[in-house]
Structures are given as structure tokens and as C-alpha cells.
Amino acid sequence: MSTNALIQQARSRLAGAPQEALGELITPRRLFGIGRSTRIVRRGAAWHLGVLLLTDDEVLATGDIVRARREVRRGFTAESQRRRAELAAAAALGGIAEGETVHIGWQLLDVDAVDRGAASGPLVLQEGTPRVRWSAAGGFMPLAQYLDERVDLLLHPPAGA
Template identity: 45%
Template sequence: MDDLDALLADARARLDGVAKVRIGAVREPRRIRRAFGARPVIAPVADAWHLGVLLVGEADLWATGSVLRAAEEVRRGYTAESQRERAAIRGMAFRGGFAEGETFHYDARAVDDEHPGPLVRQGDRILVRWSPAGFLAPLEAYLDERIQLARD
């Protein structure tokens, strides 16, 4: 069973009842609102099951991007610029509709034929690149393992 659509349909059926996570995307304010000080937000755009390097939605598939928890903006004296950036992103998500402390995914990239992301085809097999070092695993076995972990 190396057909991507069939593998994902099977995964979705087995994930029924497992909690989903929300995916957010940056939404810029309209020009008139920007004139009155409105700022960009990260708004919820989809729900998906988080399975390692993949986010499986009801109809879509994404490569996992960055993961943070939403938080109300507060002034802090961060030493590192990266801490300031993460705090700003957490605040954008809170303003965009994510609850305080809610985990959200952003920078998720759609996986399709043009942008396969972590998926690799070798002949008739579909493999997933599950680590930055480039290790490959058969997608079916990877999904089995991740679904079992999600259900536990």
C-alpha cells in the first residue's frame, strides 16, 4: 500500500478521536486598519493531527514548521534577539485568536506534487525524511508508529 492518498485516508480513519492541533498563518491588517495602528496577527487556518514531521489535516498535508505556545504580549528584557522574535510571534498568535498557552504550528508548508517536503519517492515506494540528518523510513511504517504514539 504505497499510494499516498490511500495511506493518508487510512491514517485519518485511525486518528478519529485523537486531538488535533491548530495551524496558524500570518494575516496582515487591511490598509485602513493599519493606518489606525492595527498589527499583523497569526490566525488559525486549519486543524491537523501532528505526526512527527507531518501535519495531517482532513483533506490536506503539511510539513511541520515551527511550534510555539500563544501568550499575551508583555514587555520583557530579553537578551537574545531570537527570544524577542519568539515572544512577538507568541503575541501575534494570542491577538489572532489562539488561547493563552495553546500550542500552535506556523510556517507549515503544504506537501503536494510540486513541494514534496519530507516525502521522497523511490520507485513505487513513498519514504519520509524524518530527521534533519536525512534518515528515510517507509511512510506506512512511519505513520503506524506515529499514530500509535498519538493514540497513547
């Protein structure tokens, strides 16, 4: 089965399932020499399936994921914590509801190119079978199996998730 067909099949199974926000990090120009706050602006919604994000008509590779929250002054033991807190505050400033998950830094994937034999992000065609690299250190697994597992998890989350 083609990559395109597998993605379409997953979309049909996901109809009515919850989606998460897609956002874009916007750094406004200075106004009269004064810097303005960075914001994350909503750019749509997608189903989050591990390393893939599916919209109604596109397939994206995940980037950073943050949960919007108001800015709170606090001490940080690591610069990465400070950066994540800044992103969470930027999401709230951009109008993302507090506590809502938003994906930023995502990458548009070319599913048709994968079907022609080229790689696109975590998607490849190996020995005629569409496959996905499910983690940076992990190997490739058949896309059909990956989508079945991820769609099932999204539709039937484990208790307490």
C-alpha cells in the first residue's frame, strides 16, 4: 500500500478524534526601537501521532511541543528549562489557551516523494514498503503498523493518560 493511501486510511479512522494546535513562533519587529514580545500564533490543528502530525491535507514531522501557560518569574537550573518556559509564555501571549498543547517547529513532509523512493523527514520507502523512523536513535518500522498503533492510542488512551 502506498504512503498516501496509508495516511488517508489513518485520517478516516481519526475523524472526530481530538486534535492539537499547530503554532508558528513570531518575533515582531522593533517598534520605535523597543523590542516586542515573541508570540506563538495558531496556524491550524493536527492529530499527533508520535513523530508525525496529520492535518486534513498535510503530513508534518513534529518539532517542539509546549503547553501554553502564563509567564511566571522563577529560577531555573538549566537554560533549556528557561527556554521552554519562554516558549510556553509565548504561546499564551499568542492567544493559545492556558494548558493547551501546541506544536512548533514542525516540518512539512512530501508524501508523494516518499512514494517515488525519496526520503522526507522520518518517512522512507525501503524495499517497496513505506517506513517511519519512530525516534532519532530508533530504527525504521513499517508505516502501516506504526499508524495502526498510534491511531489506536489516540482513540483509546490508556487509563490515567
